[in-house]
Amino acid sequence: MAETIVALASGVGRAGVAVIRLSGPSVRFGLETIAGSVPQPRRAALRRLKDPGNGEVLDEALVLFFPGPASFTGEDVAELQVHGGRAIIAGVIAALTALPGFRLAERGEFTRRAVANGRMDLTSAEGIASLVEAETSSQRRQALRQAGGALERAAMAWRQRLAGLLALMEAEIDFPDEEDVPALFHSVRSGAEALLAEIEMALRGARSGERLREGAVMVIAGPPNAGKSTLLNALARRDVAIVSPIAGTTRDTLEVHLDLGGYPVTLIDTAGLRETNDVVEAIGVERARASLDRADLVIWLEAGDARADPPELPAPLLRVLTKQDDSQDPPPHTLPAGFELGLSARSGAGMPALLERLEQAARKALESGETALVTRERHRRELETVTAHLATVRAADEATPVEFVAEDLRLAVRAIGRLTGRVDIDEIYDVIFREFCIGK
Ligand SMILES: Nc1nc2c(c(=O)[nH]1)N(C=O)[C@@H](CNc1ccc(C(=O)N[C@@H](CCC(=O)O)C(=O)O)cc1)CN2
Numbered sequence: 507m508a509e510t511i512v513a514l515a516s517g518v519g520r521a522g523v524a525v526i527r528l529s530g531p532s533v534r535f536g537l538e539t540i541a542g543s544v545p546q547p548r549r550a551a552l553r554r555l556k557d558p559g560n561g562e563v564l565d566e567a568l569v570l571f572f573p574g575p576a577s578f579t580g581e582d583v584a585e586l587q588v589h590g591g592r593a594i595i596a597g598v599i600a601a602l603t604a605l606p607g608f609r610l611a612e613r614g615e616f617t618r619r620a621v622a623n624g625r626m627d628l629t630s631a632e633g634i635a636s637l638v639e640a641e642t643s644s645q646r647r648q649a650l651r652q653a654g655g656a657l658e659r660a661a662m663a664w665r666q667r668l669a670g671l672l673a674l675m676e677a678e679i680d681f682p683d684e685e686d687v688p689a690l691f692h693s694v695r696s697g698a699e700a701l702l703a704e705i706e707m708a709l710r711g712a713r714s715g716e717r718l719r720e721g722a723v724m725v726i727a728g729p730p731n732a733g734k735s736t737l738l739n740a741l742a743r744r745d746v747a748i749v750s751p752i753a754g755t756t757r758d759t760l761e762v763h764l765d766l767g768g769y770p771v772t773l774i775d776t777a778g779l780r781e782t783n784d785v786v787e788a789i790g791v792e793r794a795r796a797s798l799d800r801a802d803l804v805i806w807l808e809a810g811d812a813r814a815d816p817p818e819l820p821a822p823l824l825r826v827l828t829k830q831d832d833s834q835d836p837p838p839h840t841l842p843a844g845f846e847l848g849l850s851a852r853s854g855a856g857m858p859a860l861l862e863r864l865e866q867a868a869r870k871a872l873e874s875g876e877t878a879l880v881t882r883e884r885h886r887r888e889l890e891t892v893t894a895h896l897a898t899v900r901a902a903d904e905a906t907p908v909e910f911v912a913e914d915l916r917l918a919v920r921a922i923g924r925l926t927g928r929v930d931i932d933e934i935y936d937v938i939f940r941e942f943c944i945g946k
Pocket residue numbers: 525572575576577578585
């Protein structure tokens with residue numbers, strides 16, 4: 507890679523310290539020019555940074571140098587840990603990008619180079635992106651596993667086995683031996699069967715794996731004036747939604763993100779469900795119904811002055827009676843039939859029990875996502891391609907042309923190549939030439 511890239515690696519905005527990262531062949535030159543010299547590898551050095559254009563001191567900074575290939579990107583890397591002021595960051599970046607061979611990095615380009623230089627595969631790089639996105643501890647655990655190469659290692663092992671099966675088929679194509687065919691089909695079929703079972707197992711966790719990245723969706727629904735927006739505000743601990751005694755106050759859906767016991771939850775407040783001639787409210791009611799379709803849990807609220815039977819829904823439903831201001835913790839047996847919880851947003855009664863139930867529901871929906879290998883739709887699609895081809899291989903019999911079986915295996919290998927971003931045809935040849943004595 508000819509160009510050396512520069513970017514602010516820390517967040518934008520005023521901060522105590524900001525980290526400016528450099529990667530590429532001109533890093534040493536850049537350090538000599540702006541910091542006077544290249545520090546000892548991997549040792550922090552305090553240096554005055556100067557603008558080479560006019561010699562002006564830009565900042566006093568900690569400078570780190572990581573020589574390639576044992577660096578994050580595999581190239582020479584440097585970090586300038588500067589004071590976090592806007593003018594310092596702008597000045598240092600401008601001084602660097604004015605140097606020959608330097609330019610600003612594009613989004614994700616450091617990690618992209620790490621992938622291109624074989625430091626990690628695509629799934630681990632995605633794990634790094636998820637780490638940066640992680641908002642709750644369970645998301646963090648999932649992302650750490652992924653960034654640490656959990657799916658990468660599984661995918662490499664699967665590909666190795668697929669390549670082994672393919673090698674058997676290729677050998678039969680290159681050196682046909684009629685007598686071997688039944689035994690050959692037996693071992694390829696059973697190999698495919700075992701792989702299929704393993705990958706299908708990984709795919710079974712895919713839904714919760716993807717879900718954990720996005721968060722569980724909980725929808726507060728019910729008739730107008732039941733106290734839905736009041737509950738949203740109480741759970742969000744801020745005044746997100748307008749609350750009023752007028753039925754039909756909320757007209758749009760409103761979302762807040764919650765961390766319930768380490769699990770990410772998107773909580774949605776909706777317009778009260780009712781027939782209405784008000785055009786705007788009717789649109790809100792339509793949106794409310796639509797959000798019910800993507801709920802993992804519906805929190806159905808009713809109050810003494812606002813009752814309505816919940817509709818039939820695919821999602822589990824928690825039926826709650828609100829405005830129970832008189833009792834400290836409304837015991838369930840005092841509630842009308844069908845209600846699981848009583849609540850007073852005004853006194854706070856019933857809130858701990860409700861939170862407990864919501865946390866339980868979030869845990870149930872997302873817990874297995876922490877250890878899932880498949881965390882993105884992209885992974886799922888590629889692995890589904892693999893299992894489809896493996897299913898075809900498993901169904902093969904002696905009448906199936908060997909070339910057909912080989913082709914399915916080849917397409918399966920290719921799908922894993924797309925998953926990991928490592929499409930390395932040499933590796934398949936290695937397996938072939940290692941396991942079969944071509945010189946015989
Ligand atoms: N200041 C700083 N903090 C950071 C990063 C960084 O780049 N800079 N990271 C970046 O996102 C993460 C840490 N990840 C890193 C991963 C590998 C290497 C690295 O230099 N690896 C070499 C040497 C390993 C070693 O000394 O044991 C290698 O793998 O060969 C550096 C950071 C989080 N914290």
